[in-house]
Amino acid sequence: MSDNTARDSAYKEPVILLGLGAMGAALADAWLTAGHPLTVWNRDPRRAEPFAARGATVAATAAEAVASGRLVVLCLLDDDSVDEALTGADLTDRDLVNLTTGTPLRARDRATWAQARGARFLDGGIMAVPPMIGTPESGGYVFYSGSAASFEDHRHTLAVPAGTRYVGEDPGFAALHDVALLSAMYGAFSGIAHAFALIRREAVDPEKFAPLLVDWLTAMVPAAHTTAERLNSGDHTSGVVSGLAMQVAGSATLVRTAEDQGVSTALLSPYLNLMERLLREGGHDEEDTARVIDLLVG
Template sequence: MSDNAAREDSAHKEPVTLLGLGAMGTALADAWLTAGHPLTVWNRNPRRAEPFAARGATVAATAGEAVAAGRLVVLCLLDDDSVDEALDEADLTGRDLVNLTTGTPLRARDRAARAQARGARFLDGGIMAVPPMIGIPESGGYVFYSGSAAAFEDHRHTLAVPAGTRYVGEDPGFAALHDVALLSAMYGAFSGITHAFALIRREDIDPEGFAPLLVDWLTAMVPAAHTTAERLNSGDHASGVVSSLAMQVAGSATLVRTAEEQGVSTALLTPYLHLMERLLREGGHGEEDTARVIDLLVG
C-alpha cells in the first residue's frame, strides 16, 4: 500500500501511539503507517521522528502528550528504566499499554500492577524478530504477548500488523519469560557451535564445508526438546531411553580430552557435563534420560 493510499484508509484503522524510534521502533512505525494506521510518535531525539512526520504521523513533543493522543500506547524503548521515565508524568487513565521493550518477567509483573493502579490495562511483549523481519508476514517473526486478555482481544488485529501474535497468558511476566527462555536456548546453541568451530580451527578443514554438517546434526537433535517436555510432564525418565545418563557421562571424557588435545578451552562445554556428572553421582539415575538435569538447575 502506498503512503497516499494508507492515509486515505486511515479513517478505518485503529490509531496507534508509539514511544521509541530506535531500530525496532522505526520498523514498527513503518509497518503501522504503511498499513494505514493513524500514528502518533514520540522519541527522545526528535530528529528520528522527522521521516514519519513527512509521511503523515503526528509527532508529540513529550511522552505524556503522546500517551494522551489515543487509547493504544506501544512502548519500544531502550530498557525498563526508560519505560518508567517515559510514563512517569503521563495520565494513563483509560489507556492500553503494550510494552515491547525487552525486560524481565518480574519487572513486567510490577509494571502491570502499577499500570492497573493508574487506570490502564497492560500487555507485555517479547519480540521474536529482528527489525528487517517486521512488517513482512513471510519472515516468520512474531511477538509473545501476556497480560490483559481483554486488551489483547481488543487490539489483536492492530498488533498483528508488524508481526504475528502469540498470546501466552494472563500472567504479565509470561511474554518476557517465553522470550528469555528461547533466547537462552539460542545462546546455548551458539556456545555449542562456537566450540565445534574452535575444535577444527587449526586444522585443514574448511569451515564452510563443515557448517552444513553441523547444521544437519543440530537439526536432527532439536526434536529432543519434545521428548524432554514429555518426560517433565509424565515424570517418567526411564522409558524408551536411547542414550542413558551413564553412557553420556562416560562418553563425555572423550569430548574433554579432544578439546585439550586441540588446545581448545572447555569453558563452553564443561558446565553441562558437570551437571550430568553430578546427577550420576546422586545415584539411581544412570539408566535414565538426561532431562532430570533440569531439576538440578531449579533446585
C-alpha cells in the same frame, strides 16, 4: 456485505508509539505502511522527522502522545526509560503495550503499576530483528501476555508489524518465553562455537563443515519434545537409548579431544559437570539426561 461491515473492515486503529530506535522505527514504518494513524514520540525528535513526512503526528512530550489515544505502544531502551517517559502521563482508560525488553518480574511489577493508574497492560517479547518487522514471510512474531481483553481488542493492529502469540494473563509470561528461547539460542551458539573451535587449526574447511553441523543439530532438536514429555510424566527411563551413565562415560572423549586440540572446555564443561553431578547422586544411571533440569531449578 453490509455498509457497516465494509466500514469495519476498512477501519485502521490509531496507534501511539513511544520510542523510535531501530525496532521502534521498524514498528512505525509497518503501521504507517498499513494505513494506521500514528502518533509518535522520541526523546530525540529528529528521529521522528521521516515519519512526520509520511503523515505521522509528532508529539512534543510522551504525556502529550499518551493523551492522544487509547493504544499506547512502548518500545524504549529499558525499564528506566519507560518510567521516565510515563512520568506525568494520564494513563486512565489507556491500553499500555510494553515492547521494551525486560524481565518477567519487572513485567509483573509494571502491570500492577499500570493497573493502579487505570490502564490495561500487555507485555511483549519480540522474537524478531528490525528487518523482519512488517515482513510476514520472515516468520517474526511477538509474545504477548497480560490483559486478555486488551489483547483481543487490539490483536489485529498488533499483528500488523509481526505475528502475535498470546501466552497467558500472567504479565510475566511474554518475557519468560522470550528469555527462555533466547537462552536456548545462546546455548546452541555455544555448542556451534565449540565445534568450530575444534576444527579451527585443522585442514577442515569451515564452510564444508557447516552443513554437517546444521544437519546434526536439526536432527537433535526434536529432543525438546521428548524432554517436555518426560518433565510432565516424570518418566525418565522409557525409550532411553543412551542412559546417563553411558553419556557421562562417553563425555570423557569430548574433554580429551578438546584438550588435544588446544581448545578450552569453558563452553562444554558446565553441562557435562551437571551430568556427572546427577550420576553421583545415584539411581539415575539408565535415565535420560532431562533430569539435569531439576538440578538447575533446585
